[in-house]
Amino acid sequence: MSYTLFYAPGTASLAVHWMLIELGVPFEAEAVDIKAERSAAYLALNPSGRVPTLVVDGRPVSESAALLMLLAERHPQGGFAPAVGAPERAAWMEAMVFVANTLSPAMRDWFYAEKDGDPAGAAAVQALARLRIEGAFERLDGMLADGRPYLLGEMVTTVDLLATMLMRWSRNMERPATSWSRLGPYVTRMRARPGFVAVCRREGLTEWLNA
Ligand SMILES: N[C@@H](CCC(=O)N[C@@H](CS)C(=O)NCC(=O)O)C(=O)O
Incomplete structure (x- = not known):
């Protein structure tokens, strides 16, 4: 499993960054300057130009809530979501x-x-x-x-x-x-x-x- 997080300090990427740290999984982190014009390379990953984007095994995924749910599903041992079918x-x-x-x-x-x-x-x-x-x-x-x-x-x-x-x-x-x-x-x-x-x-x- 490989992860590269595109983030800007204190923004909507923080929860994803936090969860990656809590899970203890290896990841790369690339800072995006959201005050500057986004690079063509970043827009190719996330056409909205917003952060976060998490490249998951080579595929870019955005939306912080979706990313948290995805990480919970991929790392169930972290216990960040009740199991599928659990009453909770x-x-x-x-x-x-x-x-x-x-x-x-x-x-x-x-x-x-x-x-x-x-x-x-x-x-x-x-x-x-x-x-x-x-x-x-x-x-x-x-x-x-x-x-x-x-x-x-x-x-x-x-x-x-x-x-x-x-x-x-x-x-x-x-x-x-x-x-x-x-x-x-x-x-x-x-x-x-x-x-x-x-x-x-x-x-x-x-x-x-x-x-
Ligand atoms: N619903 C998105 C919101 C993303 C978002 O609005 N990110 C802001 C930072 S908090 C951003 O990239 N702002 C720069 C801009 O809009 O140009 C999510 O939760 O991931």
Whole structure:
């Protein structure tokens, strides 16, 4: 199995980078400057020009949520997803799709309202994005209401890696994820993972670490 991750520090590639580290599988990492024009070679791998792209055994695959699910399937010993047919599998699918379908696009709208759409309408796009982000944090906080340590229970899954990456992006927002009563301690638990510390070190990220 071979993996080459095209990433930019702190972006949507972080969860994939983190999972590769947690799995302990060999991989190459190539930084992409997302502020610069993308090379023709990169656009051939990912025509959207976005990160992440993971080249899996020579084939490029994009979309962070899909990549996490793919890695969970290819490395079941990592335990990042309930097995096919396990009763917990439905909740895992539901949560992955919820985070990828609701929180992630709202984050894109928040950060890229001016670039992706008409700059004149950016404030309205951001206002709706903020409602959606905070609504998603409310729902994720509610998932922890029974005292479970991680979003799906006792086991850390791809949902936790994806959600934590997205929560990190809220650190400078008016209501960061850490201001929710259960998400705050949850984030502290996720940030304590050696894999999180390692990915931050490799990407040169110094903000949003446990003290
Ligand atoms: N849904 C995609 C979103 C990818 C995405 O928007 N990546 C951003 C970084 S967080 C990017 O590449 N931005 C550069 C650009 O849009 O030009 C995923 O989760 O992989």
